[in-house]
Amino acid sequence: MNIKDSFIAIIVLAICLVWALADGTAAQQGIGSALRLMTPLLLACLAGLYSERAGVFDIGLEGKMLMAAFTSASVAFLTGSAWLGLAAGIAGALVLSLVHGLASITFKGNQLISGVAINFLASGLTVLVGQNAFGLGGRTPSLTGAGRFNPITLPFADTLRDVPVLGPIYSGLISGHTILVYVAFALVPLTWWVLFRTRFGLRLRAVGENPASVDTSGVSVTRLRYAAVAICGVLTGIAGAYLATALSAGFVKEMTAGRGFIALAALIFAKWRPWQALFATFLFGLLEAIANLYPDLDLGFVTVPSMFMNALPYILTVVILAGFVGRAVPPRAGGEPYVKER
Amino acid sequence: MDKMPKWADVILTPLISLVLAMGISALVILAIGESPWVALTTMVEGALGSSYGWGFTLYYATNFIFTGLAVAVAYHASLFNIGGEGQAAMGGLGVALVLLNIPLPHWALALPVAMVGAALFGAAWAFIPAILQAKRGSHIVITTIMFNFIAAALLNYVLVNKLRPVGSMDPASARFPESTNLPALTDLFASIGIEWGRNTPANITFFLALAACLLVWVLIWRTRLGFEIRALGKSEPGAVYAGINPVRITVIAMLISGGLAGLMAINNVMGESERLVLNAVEGAGFIGIAVALMGRNHPLGILLAALLFGFLYQGGGELALWTTIPRELIVVIQALVILLTGALDNMVRVPLERLFLSRRRTGGAKG
Numbered sequence: 001m002n003i004k005d006s007f008i009a010i011i012v013l014a015i016c017l018v019w020a021l022a023d024g025t026a027a028q029q030g031i032g033s034a035l036r037l038m039t040p041l042l043l044a045c046l047a048g049l050y051s052e053r054a055g056v057f058d059i060g061l062e063g064k065m066l067m068a069a070f071t072s073a074s075v076a077f078l079t080g081s082a083w084l085g086l087a088a089g090i091a092g093a094l095v096l097s098l099v100h101g102l103a104s105i106t107f108k109g110n111q112l113i114s115g116v117a118i119n120f121l122a123s124g125l126t127v128l129v130g131q132n133a134f135g136l137g138g139r140t141p142s143l144t145g146a147g148r149f150n151p152i153t154l155p156f157a158d159t160l161r162d163v164p165v166l167g168p169i170y171s172g173l174i175s176g177h178t179i180l181v182y183v184a185f186a187l188v189p190l191t192w193w194v195l196f197r198t199r200f201g202l203r204l205r206a207v208g209e210n211p212a213s214v215d216t217s218g219v220s221v222t223r224l225r226y227a228a229v230a231i232c233g234v235l236t237g238i239a240g241a242y243l244a245t246a247l248s249a250g251f252v253k254e255m256t257a258g259r260g261f262i263a264l265a266a267l268i269f270a271k272w273r274p275w276q277a278l279f280a281t282f283l284f285g286l287l288e289a290i291a292n293l294y295p296d297l298d299l300g301f302v303t304v305p306s307m308f309m310n311a312l313p314y315i316l317t318v319v320i321l322a323g324f325v326g327r328a329v330p331p332r333a334g335g336e337p338y339v340k341e342r
Numbered sequence: 343m344d345k346m347p348k349w350a351d352v353i354l355t356p357l358i359s360l361v362l363a364m365g366i367s368a369l370v371i372l373a374i375g376e377s378p379w380v381a382l383t384t385m386v387e388g389a390l391g392s393s394y395g396w397g398f399t400l401y402y403a404t405n406f407i408f409t410g411l412a413v414a415v416a417y418h419a420s421l422f423n424i425g426g427e428g429q430a431a432m433g434g435l436g437v438a439l440v441l442l443n444i445p446l447p448h449w450a451l452a453l454p455v456a457m458v459g460a461a462l463f464g465a466a467w468a469f470i471p472a473i474l475q476a477k478r479g480s481h482i483v484i485t486t487i488m489f490n491f492i493a494a495a496l497l498n499y500v501l502v503n504k505l506r507p508v509g510s511m512d513p514a515s516a517r518f519p520e521s522t523n524l525p526a527l528t529d530l531f532a533s534i535g536i537e538w539g540r541n542t543p544a545n546i547t548f549f550l551a552l553a554a555c556l557l558v559w560v561l562i563w564r565t566r567l568g569f570e571i572r573a574l575g576k577s578e579p580g581a582v583y584a585g586i587n588p589v590r591i592t593v594i595a596m597l598i599s600g601g602l603a604g605l606m607a608i609n610n611v612m613g614e615s616e617r618l619v620l621n622a623v624e625g626a627g628f629i630g631i632a633v634a635l636m637g638r639n640h641p642l643g644i645l646l647a648a649l650l651f652g653f654l655y656q657g658g659g660e661l662a663l664w665t666t667i668p669r670e671l672i673v674v675i676q677a678l679v680i681l682l683t684g685a686l687d688n689m690v691r692v693p694l695e696r697l698f699l700s701r702r703r704t705g706g707a708k709g
Contacts, residue, residue: 059487103685112422112483114685116631117677124673125370131668132374138668261487268484305503311495314488318470321480321488330481 008269008279015286028172030289035177036247038285039184040065040239040256044263045270045277046184046191047235053195053272054228055208055333056104057111060096060118061236062260068093068240070126073140073251074133076147082245085147086180089244090237096122097233105225108337119260127253138253140244149178149246178246180238187235191274204228208331211338221338236260265317268328284313346698351691356636356643356683358690360650363678370674376667388660389653395660397527397542402626403652404544404609407551409630410648411558412603414639418562419595420575425471425486426603427627428493429464433604434611435497436463438505438618441518452522456612457550457605464604465597467493472596476589482596490627501620515618524613545613551648554602555641561598562641571595603627629655632676635684651676 019027044061051058071092076085096118103114127138134140157175160167195201203224207214211221243259244251262284269283270276290297291309298304320328368378389395409426416423423429436459446452471485498513505515524545531538562568574581574591582588610622629651636650637643658672682690 059483099681103681107686107688109685109687109689111685112424113631113635113680116424116628117681117685120628120673120677120680124670124675124677127668127670128370128674129374131670132666138670258491261491264484265488305499307495307499307502311492314491314495318474318480318485318488318492321478321485322474323478323480 005273005276008276008283012279012283012286015283024168026293028168030293031286032173032176033292034282034285034289035173035181036285037288038281039181040243040247040259041263041266041281041284042184042278043187043235043239043242044260045266045281046187046274047232047239048264048267049191049195049270049272049274049277050204050228050235051232052267052334053208053331054204054225055211055331055336055338056100056225056229056232057115057330057335058100058229058232059112059115059264060100060122060260061232061263062256062258063115063119063122064093064096064233064236065240065243065260066119066126066254066256067096067122068237069244069255070122070130070140070240070251072237072241073143073244074130076143076245077141077250080145080147082143082147082149082241085245086149086238086241089241090234093237093240094230094233097229097236101226101229104337105222105229108339111335111337123254126251130251130253140251143245143249147245148249149180149242151176151178178242180242180246183238184242185278188274188278195274200227205331207338208333211333215338215340221340225338239263262313265313268317268330269320271328272331287312346695350694350698352638352640352643355687355690355694356638356647358694359682359687360636360679362690363675363682366678367671367675371667371671374667376665381661381665381667381671384661384664385653385657388664389656393537393539394542395656397539397544398656398659399649399652400527400544400548401542401609401614401652402655403648404548404551405606405626406629406633406648406651407555407645408602408606408609409627410633410637410644411554411630411641412599412601412627413630413634414637414641414644415558415562415571415602416595416599417634417639418568418575419571419591420578421472421475421592421595421599422483423468423486423596423599423603424483424631425468425489425600425627426630427623427625428486428490429467429600429603430606430623430627431493431497432467433460433464433607434618434622435500436460436604437607437611438515438518441522441612442505442515446519446522449522449524452612453524453608456522457608460604460607460612461601462604464607465601468596468600468603469593472593472600475596476592494621498620501618505618513620517617518612522612523616524608526613543614545609547609547613550605550608552645554605555645558602559641567591567594603630629676631684632680636679 016031019030044065048058048061068089072085072089075088076082100114100118103109104111130138130140154175157171161171195205203214203219207221207224215221243255266277266280266284269280287309291306295306296303371378371381389399409430412426413423437456440456440459441452444455446455467489471482471489474480474485475482501513506513507516527544528539528542570586570591573584573586574588578588606626611618615622633644633647633651636647654672654675658669661667661671662669
């Protein structure tokens with residue numbers, strides 16, 4: 001990995017370091033909050049990574065997460081089990097993934113329009129069904145106890161607390177998150193391994209760059225793309241379940257609040273690569289945490305309003321897309337339905 | 343020729359898609375234990391059964407005509423402008439800045455000045471994604487999505503920190519001067535002695551929207567620029583070979599598109615709320631996508647689709663009022679229309695094409 005590729009990582013670590021030196025306790029609280037806030041972004045970003053690397057653009061990440069948040073919160077409330085909620089969340093997102101697959105793979109339709117439609121479908125259906133089922137204006141009842149994923153304390157977190165530097169990092173930052181946070185982080189090396197070290201990954205990337213060559217070698221383009229879209233569904237499902245059953249205690253109307261689009265932005269920022277996705281979503285998580293902690297950030301010479309912090313991921317993505325800071329080149333066959341030659 | 347007749351392509355496929363969308367929505371209503379028939383009659387009664395309903399239906403339709411035309415103009419250049427929402431929001435800012443800062447004694451004077459403000463701000467917001475697409479190849483769908491969010495943050499900032507009157511808690515601008523308020527349609531009817539649509543927001547912007555339909559039709563099919571836009575949309579290499587400058591046409595098409603989206607603000611900001619409020623666009627920019635797809639990017643089709651969505655929007659409000667079905671039903675219908683007319687287009691079209699083909703074959707065999 002050369003210096004240019006670790007650009008985001010260096011920025012993120014620099015922000016953390018400066019923050020920790022300026023105000024240690026606030027930094028510990030803020031970075032911990034950033035880790036929780038980045039988890040849905042990371043999961044959705046990796047979801048988009050699989051789909052788009054296989055040549056299926058997906059601007060419906062937002063809708064799938066929203067649907068998953070709703071189905072997971074509903075089932076978790078009805079059964080009292082967060083794990084069954086997670087399964088329902090994955091199922092909810094998978095249904096919408098199937099719609100996206102039908103539109104963009106089988107019927108060779110416009111993938112962007114399909115994504116837009118899926119976002120609206122989720123936004124409407126969740127409230128329509130939610131209002132009908134629970135009558136709370138689109139909310140689900142609050143989850144308690146086993147209906148939620150609760151923070152887990154890692155081994156030795158308490159004994160290591162007093163060790164200088166490493167102690168607070170381990171017991172204050174790394175320990176004490178829900179299981180889904182660790183799942184999300186573990187998915188980064190796993191995704192890297194799958195994409196760059198397995199046959200499936202090679203084919204998946206090839207189908208996003210040059211589907212005709214994959215077809216020529218006797219591998220089904222359709223099946224590969226459906227597999228990628230299904231993985232995308234599973235990951236957005238986990239992301240949505242995390243939002244509704246771990247980060248908050250239940251579903252609220254439009255609770256994804258643009259996170260699917262920030263994940264999309266992170267995907268471009270990371271140039272469709274898993275490790276960079278980790279740091280890009282970390283950066284955006286940090287921005288959100290900073291905006292939450294300091295609504296009007298006073299940097300001495302200028303006061304940064306929270307609206308600017310909230311808009312920063314989008315602004316940075318436009319700058320990256322403009323190609324002024326390294327060029328983001330999407331998979332070559334992205335967005336194009338594959339039509340077999342006759 | 344192995345294609346279906348033009349009328350089937352232009353009228354039949356959107357109609358079948360609409361019927362399918364309505365059918366699926368009816369199933370959804372059944373699934374949540376309500377009656378689709380009651381829902382439909384409530385919507386028709388509420389949106390079209392009285393001049394009051396029509397007043398709202400026409401008001402919403404006016405918004406959707408502008409955003410639908412905005413999507414369509416870009417689409418003819420093969421650009422998918424999802425940024426109508428942000429461009430319309432910025433158009434609102436343009437209207438507010440003009441009306442709050444320039445003293446204009448009469449609405450007839452205020453209207454053209456505000457239109458310039460709305461169109462300029464909308465176009466400016468489309469300009470950056472356009473130039474980035476044309477010069478640097480940045481995907482316009484992603485940049486316009488990002489610009490929607492940036493516009494929302496910017497408006498939030500401006501309304502809370504700059505335009506909010508001293509002492510007000512509400513994130514909204516001050517009221518525009520009384521003299522700049524546009525006449526409502528009900529006033530026009532009253533002046534010829536007819537009582538129509540009391541207390542409805544429909545205003546003379548509706549006629550501007552109709553004029554915009556006509557102008558866009560002239561632009562796309564009767565001018566050199568329109569020809570260049572369509573040529574670029576059909577084939578960029580072909581257009582370049584014909585001596586068309588793709589950068590110039592991309593930027594111009596997006597400026598017109600953004601300007602049209604911005605002009606929506608004349609209806610909702612200047613005509614209805616008479617001040618700039620937070621989230622004034624209320625998703626109309628996105629509905630423009632459904633309207634343009636449904637209307638096959640033709641101004642006449644867009645007019646009809648906008649009326650349909652105006653009806654759905656007002657009917658949806660009535661549904662929420664009189665039944666237990668929330669107005670989000672409309673969002674579901676909107677999603678299904680976008681999905682069926684835009685993405686699952688081939689699902690409807692291909693069987694239809696086969697049907698026409700087989701009918702022609704058997705017809706040929708008989709003759």
